Amino acid sequence: MSERLTSSLTQDGKRPVPSSNRNVVINGAMQVAQRGTSAAGLTDANSSYHTADRWRVGNISLGTWTQSVEADAPTGSGFRNSLKILCTTADASPAAVDLLITRTRLEGQNIQQFLKGTASAKQFAVSFWVKSNVTGTYIAELQDQNNTRSVSASYTVIASATWEKKTIIFPADTTGAFTNDNGLSLDINFWLGVGTVYSSGTLATTWVSRVSANRAVGQTNLAAATNNYWQITGVQLEAGSVATPFEFEDISTTLVKCQRYYFRHTVGAVNGTVGFGIAENTADSYFITHFPTQMRTIPTSVESSTLEILLPGVADYAFTSLALATGSSTALVGAVTVGGSVGLTASRAYFLRANNSTAAYLAFSAEL
Secondary structure (H helix, E strand, O other), X not given: OOOOEEEEEOOOOOOEEEOOOOOOOOOOOOOOOOOOOEEEEEOHHHOOEOOOOOOEEEEEOOOEEEEEEEOOOOOOOOOOOEEEEEEEEOOOOOOOOOEEEEEEEEEHHHOHHHOOOOOOOOOEEXXXXXXXXXXXXXXXXXXXXXXXXXXXXXXXXXXXXXXXXXXXXXXXXXXXXXXXXXXXXXXXXXXXXXXXXXXXXXOOOOOEEOOHHHOOOOOOOHHHOOOOEEEEEEEEXXXXXXXXXXXXXXXXXXXXXXXXXXXXXXXXXXXXXXXXXXXXXXXXXXXXXXXXXXXXXXXXXXXXXXXXXXXXXXXXXXXXXXXXXXXXXXXXXXXXXXXXXXXXXXXXXXXXXXXXXXXXXEEEEOOO
């Protein structure tokens, strides 16, 4: 299929220039994984982000899984990585409410080009590469979170353990506009297993007010046996009726896009500093760190590993608690309060850093 073209011309006045900024999916090539490249033992208690940035697992009591970023992709495609979901504890008979979804989430202000909810609404062209050892029918879904509407489509994994390219053209929707703000407007859902609550009706292949029973009819149960797996890469969503070639971008662009939602400041084992601040008293202190880009909103949570407090040339101090200072943090600066130290000097400046033997990180989340 030919690449979509703009009306712009090159200097010779003849050859059209390919359009850019078509793909609204962030990290569709699975190149950025700030949290790490593997997470095991995932159950419904772990429905969240774990490896590839912007890609979330949703699990309701359907098996146990390992999620990983693999150096495995279709030969000759330009892709080098893929996201893999591997079953480690099977569930061959899902309960009615069970489900497993891999999804990415989009802000409303980033998808206004679809003109959803207007008479000029455009179609949604989704393309991706998929590989699984379990052949059969799988369901992809667009879920409009602003208007409680959705549309689903089936695709088929034809050959076991073989990369296959899939293209789905979802219809336009003249009902319900996406909110033009930084909140969640659209989920792209890739179903991997499902109970009857989500599969007992008729698949909703046109936009409708969401009915659970019609969302994933016919979905193969990837959880039927251990070592079943599903992999994906090259995910693109663009406005219009044509799925164009994947829009590759440089890694720095993808990383900054990802850091809008999650920023992990990782430092080495020796003297790596993640923040600076001041002791409020002999036990508690307050630190700030600057983000490389403006986050989607003020962070909602913070996490860390193997950090300590340092007074240069004097001493290191352990601590027992670390929490986001929500009243002081902004979309550009993260503030944390650290408690449980012993021997600090009130009003004195300190660093928050890796301890002397282990790499460390301080991470802030503004995820959808």
